Amino acid sequence: MPSTLPPPRGVDALRDAGITDDEYFTVDVDALTWRVHRTVGEHVVAWNRLRTYGPLLRFDPHPRPVRDHPHYGVWYGAGDIPGALAEVFQTSRTIDRTAGAPYVTGLHFTRPLALLDIGGFGVGRWPTRVGGNFALATAPHSVTQQWARTIRAAYPNLDGIVYRGRFSGAQCVALLPPTADAFPETPALSLPLDHPGLISRLAEAAGRLGYSLV
Numbered sequence: 550m551p552s553t554l555p556p557p558r559g560v561d562a563l564r565d566a567g568i569t570d571d572e573y574f575t576v577d578v579d580a581l582t583w584r585v586h587r588t589v590g591e592h593v594v595a596w597n598r599l600r601t602y603g604p605l606l607r608f609d610p611h612p613r614p615v616r617d618h619p620h621y622g623v624w625y626g627a628g629d630i631p632g633a634l635a636e637v638f639q640t641s642r643t644i645d646r647t648a649g650a651p652y653v654t655g656l657h658f659t660r661p662l663a664l665l666d667i668g669g670f671g672v673g674r675w676p677t678r679v680g681g682n683f684a685l686a687t688a689p690h691s692v693t694q695q696w697a698r699t700i701r702a703a704y705p706n707l708d709g710i711v712y713r714g715r716f717s718g719a720q721c722v723a724l725l726p727p728t729a730d731a732f733p734e735t736p737a738l739s740l741p742l743d744h745p746g747l748i749s750r751l752a753e754a755a756g757r758l759g760y761s762l763v
Contacts, residue, residue, distance in 0.1 A: 572673030632719030
């Protein structure tokens with residue numbers, strides 16, 4: 550079945566279209582952003598570092614083939630813990646608290662981030678205006694990665710993208726290389742998922758999402 554999302558019109562077309570003020574979403578320094586991340590296994594990345602190995606996920610800007618691309622990092626997070634859990638464990642629909650020794654980490658960025666709103670959080674409608682649509686959150690990765698590569702090339706100073714998570718509907722972010730200077734030295738909170746103090750929050754999130762918890 551063909552994708553409902555057309556490919557991007559090209560770098561020049563996006564650059565010419567630009568981003569209007571109402572098409573930005575700002576993550577302020579007092580906002581908590583959450584990340585669920587493995588700490589054991591292949592290609593483990595620190596909580597405050599962009600992943601340069603890919604492309605693998607929806608908005609990875611890395612070119613092919615799949616390998617390390619030092620200048621094409623990406624960092625995924627969410628506006629709340631259920632949103633982060635929904636995206637990380639979407640394939641199995643099981644929140645596994647031990648495989649890969651996963652942590653949940655919350656952080657405040659050290660400066661405001663200016664993100665391209667492709668989730669309809671504000672009044673701007675950038676995806677539609679430039680010839681796409683809001684299937685950016687659900688279309689095949691082969692197409693959304695084309696958009697990510699084109700967005701990065703058209704707007705090299707853009708901090709990243711804010712979108713609605715496919716499985717949670719929550720505010721999710723895909724951050725690009727200009728944010729590398731915005732990560733704090735220490736997080737606001739970072740705990741292993743098997744920490745006893747998290748069990749009630751994880752159980753609540755699992756129930757809300759219809760996921761299992763192990």
